[in-house]
Amino acid sequence: MQQVTGQKVQVAYVDQGYTGENAAYAAAVHDIDLQVIAKPEGQTGFVLLPRRWVVERSFGWAARFRRLARDYERLALTMQQFHFLAFVTLLLAKGVFRATSP
Structure with a gap:
């Protein structure tokens, strides 16, 4: 990318x-x-951490893809490519990639 x-x-x-x-x-x-x-040191239980929500939200989005729910792949590269495909699909749906004029 x-x-x-x-x-x-x-x-x-x-x-x-x-x-x-x-x-x-x-x-x-x-x-x-x-x-x-x-x-924070000594903290137990739930703690809202800055920027952590971005990662958790992304994992939540990825969980909607059935193929990513379990790791059935023999090769790690295959699973990596499925993750890439899932996130490209999500970004396209959200309109992140916009056409730019040359």
Whole structure:
């Protein structure tokens, strides 16, 4: 998508699962600023976290696609492509991609 639009991801909001060296290295290679959204120390139960709703909403949208409900695929690439197809379908339905004049 970045090659088509000429734009690139600048900031990635991630949860605490992406605090390791691998995530930091991958972000540095692609010049992406990782911003970890973490629960406050000692907090238990539900906590509304900033920007987390965007991820949860996206997962909710993806859950409507039957093929993504379970992982029946033998190859990880197949499942990756189904996710890509689902989100392209969602973005097209929302009118995100608009025709631009040359």
